[in-house]
Amino acid sequence: xxxxxxxxxxxxxxxxxxxxxxxxxxxxxxxxxxxxxxxxxxxxxxxxxxxxxxxxxxxxxxxxxxxxxxxx
Numbered sequence: 001x002x003x004x005x006x007x008x009x010x011x012x013x014x015x016x017x018x019x020x021x022x023x024x025x026x027x028x029x030x031x032x033x034x035x036x037x038x039x040x041x042x043x044x045x046x047x048x049x050x051x052x053x054x055x056x057x058x059x060x061x062x063x064x065x066x067x068x069x070x071x072x
Contacts, residue, residue: 043049 040051040054043054044051
């Protein structure tokens with residue numbers, strides 16, 4: 001086998017592996033975005049919690065957890 005053919009086959013295999021990994025990342029990202037959107041929508045419609053209140057709670061989460069751990 002010529003060296004060029006071996007390099008071509010190796011390049012095709014590497015390209016396929018990178019492509020499948022990229023597809024998995026995109027699928028995970030899309031499913032996470034859909035789940036987050038659904039959660040925020042349910043919080044808005046059912047509990048009347050707006051995204052700003054949710055964001056404030058998320059930014060305060062490390063402080064809340066620290067108070068739980070230290071017992072203050």
